[in-house]
Amino acid sequence: MPAQTVTPDTGQSPRATSPTVELLRSRKLMIFVMLGLTAGVVLWLTGLTTALAVTAYLVLSVVIVITASGMVRDLMHGHWGLDVLAVIAMIATLAVHEYVAGLIIALMLTGGEALEDLAARRASRELDQLLTRAPAFAGRIHPVTGEVERVAIEEVAVGDALLVRSSEILPVDGLLLSDHATIDESSVTGEPIPASCRAGDPVLSGTVNGTTSFTMRAQKVAADSNYASIVRLVEEAVESRAPMVRLADRYALPFTAVSLLIAGLAWFLSGDPVRFAEVLVVATPCPLLIAAPVAFMGGMSSAAKLNVIIKDGGVLEVLARVRSAAFDKTGTLTQGKADVVDLHPASRTASETLRLAAAAEQYSVHVFADPIVAAARTHQLELPEVTHADEVATNGVLASLVGGAVVRVGKPAFIEEVTGPIARPALQAGETAVYVAVGDELAGVIILSDPIRPNAADTVTRLREAGVTEIAMVTGDVTSTAESVAHAVGIQTAHAETTPRTKVEIVQAMRPRPVLMVGDGINDAPVLAAADVGIAMAGRGATAASESAAAVITSNDIARVADVAYVSRRTVQIALQSIWMGIVISVGLMLVAAFGYLPAVVGALLQEIVDLVAIVCALRALRAHKGARRDRVTGHEPPAG
Numbered sequence: 001m002p003a004q005t006v007t008p009d010t011g012q013s014p015r016a017t018s019p020t021v022e023l024l025r026s027r028k029l030m031i032f033v034m035l036g037l038t039a040g041v042v043l044w045l046t047g048l049t050t051a052l053a054v055t056a057y058l059v060l061s062v063v064i065v066i067t068a069s070g071m072v073r074d075l076m077h078g079h080w081g082l083d084v085l086a087v088i089a090m091i092a093t094l095a096v097h098e099y100v101a102g103l104i105i106a107l108m109l110t111g112g113e114a115l116e117d118l119a120a121r122r123a124s125r126e127l128d129q130l131l132t133r134a135p136a137f138a139g140r141i142h143p144v145t146g147e148v149e150r151v152a153i154e155e156v157a158v159g160d161a162l163l164v165r166s167s168e169i170l171p172v173d174g175l176l177l178s179d180h181a182t183i184d185e186s187s188v189t190g191e192p193i194p195a196s197c198r199a200g201d202p203v204l205s206g207t208v209n210g211t212t213s214f215t216m217r218a219q220k221v222a223a224d225s226n227y228a229s230i231v232r233l234v235e236e237a238v239e240s241r242a243p244m245v246r247l248a249d250r251y252a253l254p255f256t257a258v259s260l261l262i263a264g265l266a267w268f269l270s271g272d273p274v275r276f277a278e279v280l281v282v283a284t285p286c287p288l289l290i291a292a293p294v295a296f297m298g299g300m301s302s303a304a305k306l307n308v309i310i311k312d313g314g315v316l317e318v319l320a321r322v323r324s325a326a327f328d329k330t331g332t333l334t335q336g337k338a339d340v341v342d343l344h345p346a347s348r349t350a351s352e353t354l355r356l357a358a359a360a361e362q363y364s365v366h367v368f369a370d371p372i373v374a375a376a377r378t379h380q381l382e383l384p385e386v387t388h389a390d391e392v393a394t395n396g397v398l399a400s401l402v403g404g405a406v407v408r409v410g411k412p413a414f415i416e417e418v419t420g421p422i423a424r425p426a427l428q429a430g431e432t433a434v435y436v437a438v439g440d441e442l443a444g445v446i447i448l449s450d451p452i453r454p455n456a457a458d459t460v461t462r463l464r465e466a467g468v469t470e471i472a473m474v475t476g477d478v479t480s481t482a483e484s485v486a487h488a489v490g491i492q493t494a495h496a497e498t499t500p501r502t503k504v505e506i507v508q509a510m511r512p513r514p515v516l517m518v519g520d521g522i523n524d525a526p527v528l529a530a531a532d533v534g535i536a537m538a539g540r541g542a543t544a545a546s547e548s549a550a551a552v553i554t555s556n557d558i559a560r561v562a563d564v565a566y567v568s569r570r571t572v573q574i575a576l577q578s579i580w581m582g583i584v585i586s587v588g589l590m591l592v593a594a595f596g597y598l599p600a601v602v603g604a605l606l607q608e609i610v611d612l613v614a615i616v617c618a619l620r621a622l623r624a625h626k627g628a629r630r631d632r633v634t635g636h637e638p639p640a641g
Contacts, residue, residue, distance in 0.1 A: 029062075029063070029066065029110045030107070030110040030111050032059070032062070032110075033059055033063060033103070033106045033107045033110045033111075034107060036055055036056075036058070036059030036103055036106075037059075037100075037103040037104065037106070037107050039055050040052055040055050040056055040059070040099060040100055040103045041100060041103075043055060044099070044100050052099050052100075053097070053099060055099075056094065056099035056100075056102055056103055057094065059103060059106060060090050060093075060094055060102050060103065060106055063090065063106040063109065063110060064087055064090055064091065067083050067086065067087055067109065068083075068087055070083065071083045071084055071087060083109070084252070084256055085252075085255070085256045085259055085260075085280070085283060086105060086109045088260070088280060089102075089105050089277070089280035089281060089283065090102050090105050090106060090109075092276055092277040092280050093105065093277050093280075093281065093600065095273070095277070096273055096274045096276075096277045096600075098274070098277055098278075098281070098600035098601065100601050100604070101277070101281050101600035101601050101603065101604040104601075104604035104605070104607070104608070105281065105604065105607075108290075108607065108608070108611060111290070135153060135168070135169050135171045136152065136153055137150050137151065137152060137153060137171075138150075138151055138152075138153055138155075138156050138162050138171040138172070139162055139163040139164070139165070140155075140156065140160050140161070140162055140163075141160075141161040141162065141163055141215065143161070148163045153171050153172075153222045154221075154222060154223075156171060156172055156218050156221060156222060157218065157221065158218055158219060158220065158221060159217065159218060160217070160218045161177065161215055161216075161217055161218075162174065162215065162216050162217070162218060163213060163214075163215055164209045164213065164214055164215070164216060165209065165213045166209055166210075166211065166212055166213055167208060167209060167210075168208070168209050169205075169206060169207070169208055169209075170183075170203055170204065170205050170206065170207050170208070170209065170216070171205060171222065171225075172205050172218045172219075172220055172221065172222050172225045173202070173203070173204055173205050173218075173219050173220040173224075173225040173226055174202070174203055174216040174217050174218045174219045174220070175200055175201070175202055175203070175216060175217050175219060176197050176198065176199055176200065176201045176202075176203055176214065176215075176216050177199060177214070177215040177216055177217055178199060178214035178215050178216075179198065179199050180196065180197065180198055180199070180211075180214075181196075181197045181203070181209065181211055181214040182194045182195070182196055182197070182209075182210040182211040183195045183197055183203055183204075183207050183208070183209065183210060184207060184208040184209075184210040185204070185207045194210045202219070203216055204225075204226040204227075205220075205222070205225035205226045205227040205228075206225075206226055206227035251579065251583065255583060258587065259279070259280065259283035259586075259590060260280075262279055262283070262587075262590045262591065262594055263275075263276045263279035263280050263283065263590070263594070264276065265594065266278075266279050266593070266594035266595075270596065272596075274600070275593070275594065275596060277600055278593040278596075278598055278599065278600045278603055279590050279593045279594050281593070281600045281603040281604050281607065282586060282589035282590055282592075282593050282598065282603040282604075282606065282607055283586055283589075283590050290611055290614055290615060290618070291575060291578035291579050291581075291582055291614040291615070291617070291618045292575045292578070292579060292618075293313060294578075294614075294615050294618035294619060294621075295571055295572075295574045295575035295578060295618035295619075295620075295621045296313035296314075296316055296317075296571060296575065296621070297313065297621075298571065298574070298618065298619055298620070298621030298622040298624070299313075299316045299567055299568065299570070299571030299574075299621045299624055300313060300316070301621075301622055302567050302571070302621060302622060302623070302624040302625035302628075303316075303551070303564050303567050303568075303625070305625045306560055306563045306564060306567065306625050306628060307553060307554045307555035307557070307560060308535075308551055308552070308553050308554070308560050308563070308564040308567075309551060309552045309554060310550070310551050310564070311549075311550055311551065311552075312550060315533055315550040315551060315568075316567070316568040316571045316572065317568070317572055318514050318532050318533050318550075319514075319516065319533045319550075319551075319564065319565060319568035320565075320568040320569045320571070320572040321514055322468055322514050322515070322516045322532070322533060322565065323467065323468060323469055323470070323512040323513065323514065323515075324468065324469065324470040324471070324472075324510045324511065324512055324513065324514070324515040324516070325463055325468050325470070325471045325472075325515070325516040325517075325518070326471075326472045326473070326474050326506070326507050326510060326515065326516070326517045326518070326527075326531070327460075327471070327472075327473050327474070327491070327517075327518045327519070328473075328474060328475055328517075328518065328519030328520065328524050329473055329475035329477055329481075329482060329485055329486075330450065330475065330476075330477060331519075331520040331537060332453075332518055332519050332520055332537050332558065333452060333453060333456045333473065333485055333489055333558065334450045334451060334452050334453060334456075334485060335450060335451050335452075335453055335556075336450065336520070337371065337450065338368055338371050338432070338448040338449065338450055339371050339375075339448060339449060339450070339451050340354070340371055340372060340374075340375040340446055340447070340448055341431065341447050341448060341449045341451070342446075342447035343444060343445070343446055343447070344425050344444055344445040344446075344447070345443075345444040346422075346441070346442040346443055346444045346445070347438070347441040347442060347443055347444075348436075348438065348443040348444055349444075350444060351379065351381060352443065352444075353436050353443045353444030353445075353446065354372070354375060354376050354379065354381060354444075354446065355376055355381040355382070355383060355384070356384070356401075356407050356409075356436060356438060356443060357372050357376075357407070357409045357434065357436045357443075357446055358372050358373045358375070358376030358377075358381065358383055359383040359384050359385075359386055359399065359401065359407065360386065360389060360397045360398075360399035360407045360408075360409045361373055361397060361409055362383070362386070362389075363386065363389035363391065363397060363399065364391050364396075364397045364409075368432070368434055368448055369397075371448060372409075372434065372446060372448075384401045384402065384403075384405075385401065385402040386399050386400065386401055386402075387400045387401065387402055388400040392410070392414065395410050395411055395413070395414035396408060396409050396410015396411055396414045396415075396434075397409045397410060405438055405439065406438070406439060407436065407437070407438055407443075408435075408436070408437040409434060409435070409436050409437075410434065410435065411435065412424055412433070412435050414435075415435040415436075415437045415442060418437055418439070418440045419437050419440055419441060419442050422435065422442050425445055425447070427447070428449070428484065431447055431448065431449045432447070432448050432449070433445050433446070433447055433448075434446040434447075434448060452485060452488055452489060453557075453558045455557060455558055455559035456488075456489040456558050457488065457489045457490050458559065458562075459489075459558050459559050459561050459562045460489050460490045460491060461490060462562035462565075462566075463561070463562055463565060466562070466565055466566070466569065468516070468565075469512065470493075470510060470511070470512065471491050471492075471493070472491065472493040472494070472495060472506070472510065473485070473486045473491050473493065473494045473495065474495045474498050474503045474506050474507065474527065475494070475495070475496055475497075475498060476496075476497060476498055476499070477496060477497070479494075479496040479497065481496075482494045482495075482496035482497075483496070500524075500525075500526045500527065501526070503524070503526070503527040504526050504527050504530045506527075507527050507530055507531050508530055513532060514532035514533060515531050515532050515533075516531060516532070516533045516534075516535065516561075516565075517530075517531035517533070517534045517535070518534075518535045518536075518537065518558075518561055519534075519536065519537070520536055520537040524536070524548075525548040526548070528548040528549045528550075529548040529549075533550050533551070534548060534549040534550050534551070535549055535550070535551045535552070535553060535561055535564070536548070536549035536551070536552045536553065537553050537556075537558065551564060562628075563625070563628040564628075566624075566627065566628040567624045567625060567627075567628050570621065570624040570627055570628075571621045571624055574617070574618060574620050574621045574624070575618060575621070577617060578614050578617040578618040579614075581613070581614065581617055582610060582614045585610050585613070586607075586610065589603065589606060589607075589610070
């Protein structure tokens with residue numbers, strides 16, 4: 001597959017470029033300012049005013065130029081940030097020779113930006129990791145010699161015969177040449193039951209060979225195949241998302257206006273320009289710049305304690321405002337695996353039917369084999385010894401037992417070959433029947449189903465209680481199964497038999513916004529990227545969904561969706577409390593400075609204390625996960641505090 005680049009949503013203002021470059025730049029600038037402040041304090045204490053001035057002008061000029069350049073780019077995009085006030089304050093301190101105060105402001109500004117970048121980049125991954133799952137090579141069969149040669153995936157041409165070994169990912173779209181094959185399509189279609197294919201059937205790239213080796217003929221090159229189209233969908237979805245705006249920047253314009261008004265009046269009424277600088281020193285928005293990223297880092301840590309990895313701090317803010325949600329079915333609302341749910345005995349007892357079926361299924365690679373064997377072991381059944389077993393393509397298993405008995409396990413038509421017509425039990429949506437015969441008699445019928453996750457219905461209820469008004473299911477499964485599962489978990493709207501592209505269209509059309517999408521598998525990667533917030537269920541192993549989602553649940557528990565929604569709301573609440581506390585204290589200090597009772601250096605040091613108080617307040621988000629656990633136990637959101 002040709003190399004492709006998937007650019008993730010950074011969650012930052014338009015000035016953000018490479019995440020790594022931005023983070024390194026912010027850290028280096030903070031260290032540079034820290035060294036400058038240290039040197040400035042030493043020079044100030046030793047009375048070397050000229051050297052202090054030179055140091056301050058050098059350090060502050062660098063900070064002002066870098067900050068102002070980013071500020072201008074933001075303003076050109078229509079984005080007004082708190083950096084404007086900080087730049088004016090630093091220029092004012094230079095103008096009135098309050099050098100140490102200016103250096104303190106620069107340190108708080110650069111330290112806040114470095115902390116914000118760290119919060120935003122924590123646990124993030126580039127979406128182009130989606131490509132790591134795609135095979136880099138294919139086994140091409142030479143048309144003359146018949147030898148299998150290993151070639152780069154880009155070299156596969158339409159019409160090439162390919163060998164796909166057991167458990168390998170199909171490299172391109174094509175047609176099956178072998179008589180039969182079992183293809184695991186769960187990562188692409190979301191359907192947990194492998195598809196039984198016969199010669200001439202189409203097969204898709206990205207799916208997995210679930211049986212012995214088979215041959216296929218390429219119908220498309222890698223770039224045009226199913227997997228590549230999914231990657232392109234992810235790219236399109238990511239590019240369509242708007243960038244986030246920093247939480248504190250929403251208060252930038254009014255706070256800047258109030259600060260400049262107070263500073264201007266203080267200068268005008270006193271006639272002393274130093275008064276202007278003294279007001280702006282305590283008006284610098286350091287608490288606003290620091291409170292939100294610290295709270296978001298705390299929220300991300302809380303989420304991690306709940307086995308949810310948040311890739312970007314801004315995700316918490318969007319998740320806190322979610323008003324619509326969409327769920328995939330297989331592997332999300334359901335466990336994504338078949339289980340034995342019922343036994344209908346015929347000529348043999350239920351236990352005997354299960355015991356005989358498990359003995360034969362030990363030698364099968366079919367998806368139903370493992371749950372049948374597991375059910376027999378759960379009931380501590382002793383399996384009879386098998387002398388010979390054959391898997392009959394697309395039909396079932398034929399096994400000979402010690403003593404001469406012959407057991408058939410599989411489809412009804414396979415059983416009717418020896419028993420004649422048999423009664424077929426009525427099945428609920430999502431259920432499948434496996435028939436068992438001994439000799440020419442029907443022994444019984446085993447019913448399997450993909451069970452709903454235990455906490456699925458409770459999760460839907462908790463999201464509704466949290467203000468999510470529209471909840472839907474989007475799945476590639478058949479309508480009857482989809483509607484049955486949706487009804488069981490309390491979802492009224494079910495979109496069945498969807499493709500990756502129609503899933504994207506459905507989620508993009510959902511209202512009100514923002515929209516949350518929860519899913520797993522490659523087929524969910526585009527819709528997870530297209531949603532305002534995508535959460536991947538990765539408890540059964542990392543998939544492409546993990547790379548496209550904004551958050552990943554690493555445990556196999558869907559209740560974590562409601563848990564992280566609570567953590568997000570609590571985190572934003574704490575961030576806002578910290579921001580408003582910083583605003584109130586800053587305005588109070590500005591009024592004190594306006595009357596001349598707060599020298600610039602003292603004001604800058606007091607601002608440090610305000611920063612410390614804001615950080616301590618914001619760190620309460622580290623305990624947000626405890627509230628989520630209480631909410632999960634009681635079914636009600638705990639009071640704020």
